[in-house]
Amino acid sequence: MNGFKFMRRVGKLQDGQTATGESGVEQVSNAASDTKVFHQATGARKVRRSWILASAGLVLLATFLIGAEKKYVGANTVAYYRVMVQGQEIGNLNEEAQLDKLFEEKRQAYQAKYPGAVMVLQTEGISTESEKAYKPEIDSAATLKKLDGLLKAYAVGVQLMVDGKAVGVVKDQETANAVLQGVKNYYTPQTKASKGANLKKTAASSSAIASAKAVDKVESTKIREAVTIVPIKADPNKVLDVAEAIKAFTEGEEEPLLYTVEEGDTISGIAKRFNITQAEVFRNNPGAKELALQIGDELQLKVAQPDVTVVTVEQVTEQVVTEPEVIVRKSDLLPAGKRKVVRAGQTGLKEMQYRLTKENGLVVQEEWLGQTVVKDSLPEVVYSGTKVVGEGTGMFAWPVTGAVTSSSFGERWGRVHKGVDLVSGNRTIMAADAGTVSFAGVQSGYGNVVIINHLNGYETYYGHMSSISVSVGQRLEQGAKVGIMGSTGRSTGTHLHFEIRKNGTAINPMKYLK
Known part of the structure; x- marks a missing residue:
């Protein structure tokens, strides 16, 4: 009660009023109450101070924990890449x-x-x-x-195109160039210089020709078709190396081919030319017969046809053994028709120069350029009895003047040619030697043809004439007019097909013509 009052008084005094005590005891009591109140106030302040300090500690602790957590999370935050x-x-x-x-x-x-x-x-x-x-x-x-x-990959390559047709893929332009050069080389023969060979300038025996044609020079080599090279992305399994690409270009694919038989063709020669068997030719052409094959016949073939045509122009040389000239001297000591060799002849040797145009190795054009005598022949001297008109001497003159050979004799380039083809500005045909006309008319393949029997085992044939000037049984001197050059029968142009046959067998006229 007193304390309450004291507090109130204190409150009043605090308001500026003067306190008057009733007795000293009461004043002492009031002093003690004031001391008690003072100590209570001081304790409250201490509690408040402790609470503030504790709160501050909690804040500091929380701040520390949060920072530690952030450091922990930061330390465990990882950078990575999404694919x-x-x-x-x-x-x-x-x-x-x-x-x-x-x-x-x-x-x-x-x-x-x-x-x-x-x-x-x-x-x-x-x-x-x-x-x-x-x-x-x-x-x-x-x-x-x-x-x-x-992950997948592709090959960087180039596509070889022939006239717009895809033929093969190679890895780059350099390889493509090597392939095209390789294709040209495939059909281009080696020259004598590249082989390191030299033709022997000696005569061979009279029973054989010295050698086959040897290439002196390749004038040109080109691919006829348009070849383009296009960069592409390719399947690596389809990229070809140089050898594989050359094979693709040169072999080609098998396709049907209608072939027209030409002069000198045989089944075996055609098969060899197209690299097939004779059995294949007969199987595709049941009616074909070797001995009955005619110029102009058509044969169904199935052959590999390359995608490119390599055209080569070559100069070639052929050595030919020349037969000796026969010098006939008349003698009254011998019976008519009898002959006697008084000096044996010796063969000579000459070189024939040609220009050949080939397509993929096959001759499509032949041009005779001239000839060079390597060794002269030694004439044979023969005595003959009384001359009989129509009997040959065994010496043969050119049947046309200024003649140029357009196709030579023998089996060459897959063909068999029984004579030589001659062209000339002078179309008059003359008897190569004295003899008797045994045939004058038309024969299959030859057109208008004259056959002269020289009554000494030799016969000469004159084919493709436009007109005939003699008749059967007529006796002719050497140089007598036989007819006019033409292009009758199976002929590719105006020319004379000339043959010499000995005892029925065709022989090379170039051995005898002087």
Whole structure:
């Protein structure tokens, strides 16, 4: 009660009023009450101070814990890369360099698998996105394995086109150039200089021709068709090396071919020319017969036809043994028709020069350029009895003046030619030697033809004439007019087909013509 009052008084005094005590005791009591109130106030202040300090400590502790947590989370926040394929995530990687390493390893693997091609890895549509996360689950191995299965590669190459048709793919322009040169070389023969061979300038025996034609010079080699080279992305399994590409160009694909029989053709020669068997020719042409084959007949063939035509122009030389000239001297000591050799002759040797045009190795045009005598023949001297008109001397003159040979004698380039083809500005045909006309008319293949029997085992044939000037049984001197050059029968142009036959067998006229 007193305390309450004291507090109130204190409150009043605090308001500026004067306190008057009733007794000293009461004043002492009031002093004690004041002391008690003072101590209570001081204790409250201490509690408040402790509470403030505790709160501050809690704040500091919380701040410390939050900072520690942030440091922990920061320490465990990892940067990684999301791998995207065509916009779809397929996995993640620890480092972007892992992707580059996979690309290089995969490219090298494809290059090792296809060493003949230039390989390029297809990485279009593959990208990465950088991310950060707290303790993310990253499985680089699984991602790389999955991506490895998706990676493909293609070969950088060039497509060889022939007249717009794709023939083959090679790795680059340099290889393509090597292929085209190789195709040309395939059909271009070696020259004598490249072979290091020299023709022997000696006479051979009279029973054989010295040698086959040897190439002196290749004037030109070209591919007829238009060949283009186009860069492409290719299947590496279809990229060809040089040898494979040359084979593709030169072999071609088997296709039907209608072949027209020409002069000198035989079944065996046709088969050899197209690299097929005679059995194949007969199988595709049941009615064909070797001995009944006629100029102009058509044969159904199935042959490999290359995609390109390599045209070569070559100069060639052929050595031909020349027969000796026969010098006949009349003698009244011998019966009519009797002959006696008083000096044996010796053969000579000459070189024939030709220009050949070939298509893929097959002769399509032959031009005689001239001849060079290597060794003169030694004439044979013969005594003969009384001369009989119509009997030959065994010496043969050119049947036309100023003659040029357009096709030579014998089996050459897959054909058999029983004589020589002659062209000249002077179309008059003359008897090559004295003799008797045994045939004058038309024969299959020869057209208008005259056959002269020289009554000494020799016969001469004159074919493709436009007109005939003699008749059967007529006796002719050497140089007598036989007819006019033409292009009758199976002929490709105006010329004379001239043959010399001995005892029924065709022989090379170039051995006898002087």
